[in-house]
Amino acid sequence: MKIVFAGTPEFAAQALAALIAAGHDMPLVLTQPDRPAGRGMKLKPSPVKELALAHGLTVGQPETLKTATARQAIADVAPEVMVVAAYGLILPEDVLLIPRQGCINIHASLLPRWRGAAPIQRAIEAGDSETGITLMRMDKGLDTGALLSRHPLPIAADDTAASLHDKLAALGAAAIVDLLPRLAETRAFPQDDRLACYATKIGKDEAQIDWSLPAEVLDRRIRAFNPFPGAVTQFQGGPLKIWLARPITGAGNPGEVLSVIPLRVACGAGALELLAVQKAGGKRLPAAAYVAGNPLQPGQRMG
Structure with missing residues (x-):
């Protein structure tokens, strides 16, 4: 034809x-x-x-x-x-x-x-x-x-x-x-x-993570925005892209780091276990590797 x-x-x-x-x-x-x-x-x-x-x-x-x-x-x-x-x-x-x-x-x-x-x-x-x-x-x-x-x-x-x-x-x-x-x-x-x-077309303004939302919603957004534009939160003075995560049970103030190993963050309902992240100017890393090079503590806040 x-x-x-x-x-x-x-x-x-x-x-x-x-x-x-x-x-x-x-x-x-x-x-x-x-x-x-x-x-x-x-x-x-x-x-x-x-x-x-x-x-x-x-x-x-x-x-x-x-x-x-x-x-x-x-x-x-x-x-x-x-x-x-x-x-x-x-x-x-x-x-x-x-x-x-x-x-x-x-x-x-x-x-x-x-x-x-x-x-x-x-x-x-x-x-x-x-x-x-x-x-x-x-x-x-x-x-x-x-x-x-x-x-x-x-x-x-x-x-x-x-x-x-x-x-x-x-x-x-x-x-x-x-x-x-x-x-x-x-x-x-x-x-x-x-x-x-x-x-509708994906806009970069949609990439900012709102930790007040339920973990299931954020998990879907993180996966939907991978690879573009990449879901992002503010942490330790700069942007942190979150490439992979999974929803889990957990409670705390939205954006609160609940544990470091594994890296878990509270959401509006439930929590996310972060699996792959990337600092500005850095490489995409498994969350465990990121934590090893960036000391953090439970109780810190993202967002």
């Missing part, structure tokens, strides 16, 4: 790799322009661009798809279908109409739950027991298109946004490869908008 692929991060690169391996004709790959990254802020290509170039595919990096030039580049290759995964640009309605069999989006939730930019993180934060991959026919709305298939995946009690991302990326890649040979005869079903909710 002749496919135009549009995607940018690693999540999308896995789908692209699967489509290449399945032998599809890929005359054009679209991805976002190179962005500054790293300490030197040098321009860095997206994972999708790196993979496409490694396979000798033509790559386009328009700033927008709203120009006639961008639209013509897609039309010129006469795609049967356009596959979109975490592309990051809006597809105008006239672009959606170009492929003969439409545009298919790989979305990292069980739509209509968690439409929007951060479905993986918001599912963990909300305490959902499962999430999954949805393949949908794209329309001009935000993740509102008709559903072609849904692929559930349990959320494990220790899943972080990073681990769940990797599971969903693999699931999405397998799902799109499975769908395309039977796309023409696959019936799409409209979403029930009454069940919709939105996964």
